[in-house]
Structure formats: structure tokens, C-alpha cells
Amino acid sequence: MSIVSQVEAAFAPGGALARHWPDWEERPGQRSLAIEVARTLEYGGVLLAEAPTGVGKSLAYLLPAAIYAAETDQRVVVATCTRSLQDQLYERDLPAVLEALGLALPVALLKGKQNYLCPRALEIISPEGDDETEVVESLRAWAAGDPAGDLDRFSHADSDTFRRMRSRVATDPSGCTSATCRRARECFWARARRRASEAKLVIVNHALLARATDAEGLLPPFEALVVDEAHRLEGVLSSQLERSASRNRIEELLRLTGTLTGARRGTGLLARVRGFALPLLDAASPTRERLHADLERLSSRADELRTDAETLFGRIAMAPAGASASPYSKRTRHKDAGELFGRDLHALDVVLEHARFYGDVLRRAASALQVTETKGEAGEELQAELETIGARWATLHDDLAMLADAGNRDWAYWRSQGPNAKVAELHGAPVWVGDQARRLLRDGPRASVLTSATLSAAGDFEWTAERLGLGEGSGVPYESLTVPSPFPxxxxxxxxxxxxxxxxxxxxxxxxxxxxxxxxxxxxxxxxxxxxxxxxxxxxxxxxxxxxxxxxxxxxxxxxxxxxxxxxxxxxxxxxxxxxxxxxxxxxxxxxxxxxxxxxxxxxxxxxxxxxxxxxxxxxxxxxxxxxxxxxxxxxxxxxxxxxxxxxxxxxxxxxxxxxxxxxxxxxxxxxxxxxxxxxxxxxxxxxxxxxxxxxxxxxxxxxxxx
Ligand code: SF4
CATH class of the missing domain: 3.40.50.300 (P-loop containing nucleotide triphosphate hydrolases)
Structure with a gap:
């Protein structure tokens, strides 16, 4: 029987839903939405389906998605906008649908990396004060008994302290060195991805889906995609692509890099490399000598970079508007470096040179460790960390150069500044995200369903389609469906x-x-x-x-x-x-x-x-x-x-x-x-x-x- 026929049968009087739920009442809008979703999944293409509150959208897409996955053995990804809706679908709605259909389908929930506890971060964290120590102990006990490590499910009486320290125990999206991590076997993020790769129906959120357009392997390959709350997809894709440069970002990288002197000298990367790697190298070798000199030069440059960053981001700041000014950040567009700095680009060049230097030297230090055969697992981790942080400096360099130059006409560039801030930040985002959306919706899966309570203006889907790079003109035709409200x-x-x-x-x-x-x-x-x-x-x-x-x-x-x-x-x-x-x-x-x-x-x-x-x-x-x-x-x-x-x-x-x-x-x-x-x-x-x-x-x- 075709997928469409199976869905029709499930919704029919005396069908699976009516048999399973004695109070079941047919809603014509829900049934027609489910049939159109099934048709799209079965025959391919893109469907924009608008269904208002009360239609019962989740059931209308989960049921055909489950039947399609079970029947074809193809993977379906369902994306919702928020993590709480993700949890609701995975814990409540999907099990109910599978039970009603009598299906045993491998399903999985996958959130963004930073939502999972990182066992390594939990191992090395230094709690500050009794409150944090208590939360860390609870986290350790919880982690031992929870196979998912999903931080949204951890609760502690002292929720403020946990909220404050959450990012320090979560998986760092850019700093995780999974290839060499000693705790990789217990890694919750790795386990969640493994479960997703074994599942036929995977529930993700928009942010993760958007990231998957650029991060190969983040999601397992899938043949069909259903996006709920699809009116928010464009905004999520845009923030995913947005780039920024600020004094805070430089400060964060300096913190991770650390120094060889000062109060916190022992905790940064440089100090750990000096303590661990230098003794492994032959005292007379040029590699050791150069590594030693590199660590010293990076360490001594930190204060200078701080001052130069202050100068650069202070220079582009707008004059404070006085006490009557709005208490919210102000955004001002710029079109090139001249508009930002005038003819004097010295402050920009200086900071770019610092960022390039940090990136190059950290990656050179990683190469020095590469040749050290006796470094063992700890040395490999250190090497990976040097590469990761070196790459983050290089990305900062590229972002800053691109944002100051503001040369791409398909992007908008601006500086933003808090009401009392003496420094501004630089930002840039694409004017259209159609190319990324098209890649996501059409180049990967053979069938995509976008649904929401609002996808059309006065019944016309053209605006949404154009923003998402869909339509005949873009070579991606789509079908549309408007389900009326079931309410009077x-x-x-x-x-x-x-x-x-x-x-x-x-x-x-x-x-x-x-x-x-x-x-x-x-x-x-x-x-x-x-x-x-x-x-x-x-x-x-x-x-x-x-x-x-x-x-x-x-x-x-x-x-x-x-x-x-x-x-x-x-x-x-x-x-x-x-x-x-x-x-x-x-x-x-x-x-x-x-x-x-x-x-x-x-x-x-x-x-x-x-x-x-x-x-x-x-x-x-x-x-x-x-x-x-x-x-x-x-x-x-x-x-x-x-x-x-x-x-x-x-x-x-x-x-x-x-x-x-x-x-x-x-x-x-x-x-x-x-x-x-x-x-x-x-x-x-x-x-x-x-x-x-x-x-x-x-x-x-x-x-x-x-x-
Ligand atoms: S691989 Fe290691 S560092 Fe990365 S999240 Fe897992 S435990 Fe943490």
C-alpha cells in the first residue's frame, strides 16, 4: 500500500487512530495536512503548509513521517524551533504515534553540542566556592546514571549557580578535541550522534539543522525533512551565518590561550604546553628552542593586544548620546573600511597582525608537538587544543578583515554599541539566505515539508518562498497548502x-x-x-x-x-x-x-x-x-x-x-x-x-x- 493510502487509512473512521484513542475525533484540516505531507514524502518535492493553532500539526506530520521511515527504511529529520518543543515531540507525541500505529522504529533526539555535558570539562573544572562545588558533585552523580547527558534535563535546587556555570561543563562547540579526547568513550555528544546515525527518525532543532549546512557529518544523511515553525528558519539561518568581531571575543581567546606569568598563569594553554612539552624535547634541539621562544613571545604580547583592541574598537565607537539616550544597543551600517576608520587603518592593521601572529604561532607549536613521539595521549590532546585555538585566532583574523573591509555586496555590515559602552562591535550578515536554505531543503533531502501557522501573507506564499530561495525562478518549484482554522x-x-x-x-x-x-x-x-x-x-x-x-x-x-x-x-x-x-x-x-x-x-x-x-x-x-x-x-x-x-x-x-x-x-x-x-x-x-x-x-x- 502506498504511504498516502496508509495515512488515509490511519485517519479513517475505524482506522489506527480511532482504534487506539477511543475519544479520537476526526479533524478534516489535520487529515488533509497529513495526506499532503505523506504525498510529498512519497513522491518528493517541497511543500509549504500553513496550519493554524488547533489543527494538530505535530500529529499530521509525525504520523506520515513515521510510516514513511518504517516503510522505506529511509531516514527522516524533523526540526522544531525550540528545544522544549523538541523534548515534547520526542517524549510525548512521537511515542504516542508509534504506539497507535504499532510501529517499532528506531528514533533519536539530537540537540546542539553545547546542550550536552562534557565529561572532560566536568573532570577538569575548578569550582569557585561552595555553591559551585555542590553543583559539580550533583552533576557527577547525575552523569553516572543518565545515559543522555542532556543538560536541559539536569535540575538542581540552586538553579542560578547551575545556569551561571552551565557553559563551563557543556561541550564547547569549537573547543572540543574529540579526535584525541581521553574521555571520548563516555562522551554524551558522541553517543547522541551515534544514536542519531542508527535512527530512522531524528528530532533536531533549527539551529542544529542550520549548522549542518556547513558542518559536514553533523547530521547523518537524510532523505526527507520536516521543518515545524518554519517561519523562523530564515532568521536562524541568518544568525548562523552572521559574523562578528569584538574586544570581548579577543579577550575570550586571550583567556583560553593564557600567559606564562600573572595570577592565573598555570591554567592557560601556554603554561600547560611549557610544563608538559618542553621537558619532552631534547634540550639542545632547535625545535625546543623555538617552541620556548614562541611561548614567551605569545605570553608577553597579551597586554599589548588588549591595549590595541581597546584602541581599535574604541575608535569605531560612536560618541555617547548622553543621559537621554535609549538604554538599548544602537546599530549603524557601514559599507567599507573608509567609513569606519577614515584613511588611517593603522589600528586595524595592528590588531589583524596580532591575530595572525597568535594563529600562526599556536599552530607552529602544535607542529612541534607532532614530532614528539613520547608525548602520549595527554600530548595529543594538547596538540589538538593548540590546533583548535590557533584556528580560532585565524578565524578571528579573517572575520575582522572581512567585516572591516565590508566588500561583499550581498552582505550587510554594521557596528553595534551598548548605551554606555566605550567600544563598538563589528557585525555582518547576508542579505539573503536563499542559497543556504535551498542547499538545506533541496540539495540534500529529496522531500522537504515546511509547516507553520504563518507562511503566507493574504494567502500568498511567494514572499516566504523567495526568502528561502524557492520557486520556479530559483529552479525549486514548491506546492502549497492552507489549512483553515478549526475554530469559529x-x-x-x-x-x-x-x-x-x-x-x-x-x-x-x-x-x-x-x-x-x-x-x-x-x-x-x-x-x-x-x-x-x-x-x-x-x-x-x-x-x-x-x-x-x-x-x-x-x-x-x-x-x-x-x-x-x-x-x-x-x-x-x-x-x-x-x-x-x-x-x-x-x-x-x-x-x-x-x-x-x-x-x-x-x-x-x-x-x-x-x-x-x-x-x-x-x-x-x-x-x-x-x-x-x-x-x-x-x-x-x-x-x-x-x-x-x-x-x-x-x-x-x-x-x-x-x-x-x-x-x-x-x-x-x-x-x-x-x-x-x-x-x-x-x-x-x-x-x-x-x-x-x-x-x-x-x-x-x-x-x-x-x-
Ligand atoms: S570528545 Fe571529549 S572534549 Fe569533546 S565533548 Fe566529548 S568528552 Fe568533551
Whole structure:
């Protein structure tokens, strides 16, 4: 029987799912998504499938993926955006699907390297203080009984201390010397990769998948790929390719390299090479003499490099804007070295020369150890460490040269600077990630499925496809599918546009939030596009709301994840959030009943990547605003609005404090993203009463409960 027929049979009345789960109810959208996924896996190609909350996406792709892997003996990789969703699929959803199908399929979970405990790091760590000693002892006991070594599963009462030291006991993605490591047999990362290579269905995350495009062998070969939360893939690929150079990066390499003098002289690489390798070499040999001189020269150069790095990154820093300046980092684009340094490139040349010197000399030291036959396992490890750190200096040299030169027209380059920082950092990222995405989705696997609640703007997938290098024009045709929401959204929500007619925007937002809170006392999430507006609105709400009202502002009162948990548990709370709260957070039922969108979420036009992309589009004769900025903002808007109705029984009110939704010539695709026509209000209090009346009404719709 074909894969498609098997999937149809599993979803049919009396099929495997109905037999296994007595409460099973067919959802037409879920079934059609599963069949299209099966068709793509079976016949190859690329599918973009949009499926909103409530469709039951995970089952719709896991079931055909499991049948395909079992039937063909081909490997399927399923990628989710977050590690917590990865855990949920691996621990809960996938076992349930396999059980329902009666399949025994080898499956594996693979996270990024830095999520695994490194036995060698745990062996050599020097805990600082009693708190750290206690955590290290717990880790040792836990590691002895846990075959996975997944640090996400380690818990300790002193979670702050563990969080602080986590990176010191985790596998270092660039510093792991697995080829020569003495603990390689107990290595959790190596074991996880071995399990993945033996599995037919492997669950990974976007970051690992993105890294696999450049790191051969990171993932075992696979024939089919399913990417969930696919609207985030482009951003993950872009951050994977981003390069940066900073004083901190130099400082970190100096720390790893160490010195032969000073308080911590015994812990760095140079001191260990001197203590171990020099005695092994013949006292009169030129190799020994040169190695000795090299170690001394590297060690004595550290302070000079620190000063030169301070000069270089201080020189490119912008003048502090004074006490009234924004408390957030500023990004300024540059197009070449001249814009950064003027005609005097001396400071850049000096630091480049230091980085080249450290890279060359460390690798020369590694060669000196190569010829030492009596070095044993410890010597081999030291040699590998010299090579790795030498290579990191060389990469720093290349990155700095590339970022200062800013010569590639397909990249955007910028310097960023914290509000009180005296030095800036250099960054660069590609304007398009289409080539990498295409390699990932089409050059490797024969079938790829990309799914998410938002992949289209007004039903059009072209923008997403173009950003991911897909489409007829790129030689990668794709199929698309839009699954409708299973919820009666038009009955579950009301939408309003607040138009305060040119007044202070933050004041208008604060007024409507306060009015809504006073008449309804429902959990209210306010989504901002700019920290500055959030800050002003927060200050005003402090005056408008009673002191007892639970009011939280992202970053000011805690990180997004922590505040989301608190908000979920409280009632009558107001949460003000930016970027990360627009998507990926689940607030079902009473956890969120009022959603306020402060502004339509357009990217900042002078963002370096946005600006560079606009230039490229104009060169192609395209108008950047309509071709790129509007569809991107519509996708983000849909993600934000999607926070409101999470279940068939939810009810909620959306307030958009941006009159462009009512009047702008480009309002169409934004309006199309809403399941109800928004009503325009000028008076915050009138709007609040109307909203409260809707929320207070008894549920007047017959809602279907979905399993
Ligand atoms: S190979 Fe060795 S250094 Fe690398 S992660 Fe495993 S135990 Fe750690």
C-alpha cells in the first residue's frame, strides 16, 4: 500500500487512530495536512503548509513521517524551533504515534553540542566556592546514571549557580578535541550522534539543522525533512551565518590561550604546553628552542593586544548620546573600511597582525608537538587544543578583515554599541539566505515539508518562498497548502482599531490598556515594536493603574520566558512585551483575553540588513516597501494576533492602536489576516466598555471541542 493510502487509512473512521484513542475525533484540516505531507514524502518535492493553532500539526506530520521511515527504511529529520518543543515531540507525541500505529522504529533526539555535558570539562573544572562545588558533585552523580547527558534535563535546587556555570561543563562547540579526547568513550555528544546515525527518525532543532549546512557529518544523511515553525528558519539561518568581531571575543581567546606569568598563569594553554612539552624535547634541539621562544613571545604580547583592541574598537565607537539616550544597543551600517576608520587603518592593521601572529604561532607549536613521539595521549590532546585555538585566532583574523573591509555586496555590515559602552562591535550578515536554505531543503533531502501557522501573507506564499530561495525562478518549484482554522474565530473574538488622531502614541496605548483593565480585569498582553515606546507606556501605566495591579514589562521586570510563566499563572495581569513575545508563547483560556498591538510590526527601515535588502530590491526594479516590508509585517502581525485564540473555547479581544489598519493603502493584507472586521474607535473608554461587554457575555456559540 502506498504511504498516502496508509495515512488515509490511519485517519479513517475505524482506522489506527480511532482504534487506539477511543475519544479520537476526526479533524478534516489535520487529515488533509497529513495526506499532503505523506504525498510529498512519497513522491518528493517541497511543500509549504500553513496550519493554524488547533489543527494538530505535530500529529499530521509525525504520523506520515513515521510510516514513511518504517516503510522505506529511509531516514527522516524533523526540526522544531525550540528545544522544549523538541523534548515534547520526542517524549510525548512521537511515542504516542508509534504506539497507535504499532510501529517499532528506531528514533533519536539530537540537540546542539553545547546542550550536552562534557565529561572532560566536568573532570577538569575548578569550582569557585561552595555553591559551585555542590553543583559539580550533583552533576557527577547525575552523569553516572543518565545515559543522555542532556543538560536541559539536569535540575538542581540552586538553579542560578547551575545556569551561571552551565557553559563551563557543556561541550564547547569549537573547543572540543574529540579526535584525541581521553574521555571520548563516555562522551554524551558522541553517543547522541551515534544514536542519531542508527535512527530512522531524528528530532533536531533549527539551529542544529542550520549548522549542518556547513558542518559536514553533523547530521547523518537524510532523505526527507520536516521543518515545524518554519517561519523562523530564515532568521536562524541568518544568525548562523552572521559574523562578528569584538574586544570581548579577543579577550575570550586571550583567556583560553593564557600567559606564562600573572595570577592565573598555570591554567592557560601556554603554561600547560611549557610544563608538559618542553621537558619532552631534547634540550639542545632547535625545535625546543623555538617552541620556548614562541611561548614567551605569545605570553608577553597579551597586554599589548588588549591595549590595541581597546584602541581599535574604541575608535569605531560612536560618541555617547548622553543621559537621554535609549538604554538599548544602537546599530549603524557601514559599507567599507573608509567609513569606519577614515584613511588611517593603522589600528586595524595592528590588531589583524596580532591575530595572525597568535594563529600562526599556536599552530607552529602544535607542529612541534607532532614530532614528539613520547608525548602520549595527554600530548595529543594538547596538540589538538593548540590546533583548535590557533584556528580560532585565524578565524578571528579573517572575520575582522572581512567585516572591516565590508566588500561583499550581498552582505550587510554594521557596528553595534551598548548605551554606555566605550567600544563598538563589528557585525555582518547576508542579505539573503536563499542559497543556504535551498542547499538545506533541496540539495540534500529529496522531500522537504515546511509547516507553520504563518507562511503566507493574504494567502500568498511567494514572499516566504523567495526568502528561502524557492520557486520556479530559483529552479525549486514548491506546492502549497492552507489549512483553515478549526475554530469559529469570528464568534470567538472581536477586533478594534484605536485612532487617537495624532496624539502621543504611548499615551494613547496606556489610556486604552488602563481603561480595558479597569472595566474587565482580564489578562492583557501588549505587544510593542520598539523598546522606547514600551518604556514610556510602562511609566504612564504606573500612574494610571492602581499600585496593586500586576504590571510587568519585558526585560525591565525579567526575561520574556519568566514573565510569560508569571502572566500565565495570574489573573488581571498586564504584560508589556517586545520581539520574543510576538510568537512562540502559548496563553490559552483566561491566561490571555485582551491583546493590544501597539503598532503594525514593520521592520525598522534603517536596520542594516533591511536597508541593504531594500537596495538590492530597487536594483531589480522592485519597490521594497510593498514587495518586502508589507508581507514581512503581515506575517509578524499574524503571529502576534495568533497569541489570542489558542483553543476552541477561548474568547478574546484584539485592539490595534495603529490607525494605518483602518486607513493605509496597504491595509488589505493586514485586514485579511483578521477573522473579523475591526471597528474603529477614537475614545479609549468607549472601546473598553464595548470590549468588556463582549468578554462578559455568556458563551453564545456552539463550540466543538477537539481532542
Ligand atoms: S570528545 Fe571529549 S572534549 Fe569533546 S565533548 Fe566529548 S568528552 Fe568533551
Amino acid at each position: 474565530l469570528a464568534q470567538q473574538m472581536r477586533a478594534f482599531v484605536l485612532d487617537t488622531e495624532g496624539g502621543d502614541e504611548a499615551e494613547g496605548i496606556a489610556q486604552v490598556v488602563a481603561a480595558l483593565w479597569k472595566v474587565s480585569r482580564r489578562n492583557t498582553l501588549v505587544l510593542f515594536t520598539a523598546h522606547e515606546r514600551l518604556r514610556r507606556c510602562h511609566a504612564r501605566l504606573k500612574q494610571l493603574l492602581p499600585a496593586t495591579a500586576p504590571l510587568y514589562a519585558q526585560d525591565r521586570d525579567g526575561p520574556a520566558g519568566l514573565l510569560a510563566e508569571r502572566f500565565r499563572a495570574e489573573r488581571g495581569a498586564v504584560l508589556l512585551g517586545v520581539a520574543s513575545l510576538w510568537e512562540g508563547v502559548d496563553f490559552p483560556g483566561e491566561a490571555l483575553e485582551v491583546l493590544v498591538v501597539a503598532r503594525l510590526p514593520f521592520s525598522v527601515p534603517d536596520d542594516p540588513v533591511v536597508e541593504a535588502r531594500a537596495e538590492r530590491l530597487r536594483e531589480r526594479g522592485l519597490e521594497p516597501f510593498r514587495h518586502d516590508a508589507v508581507p514581512e509585517a503581515v506575517m509578524r502581525f499574524r503571529q502576534g494576533v495568533g497569541r489570542l485564540i489558542r483553543r476552541a473555547t477561548d474568547r478574546g479581544v484584539l485592539v490595534v492602536c495603529d490607525p494605518r489598519l483602518a486607513r493605509a493603502s496597504y491595509r488589505g493584507p493586514f485586514r485579511a489576516a483578521l477573522p473579523v472586521e475591526p471597528r474603529l474607535w477614537k475614545d479609549p473608554r468607549g472601546l473598553a466598555h464595548e470590549a468588556a461587554a463582549f468578554l462578559a457575555r455568556e458563551q453564545d456559540v456552539t463550540l466543538e471541542e477537539s481532542p
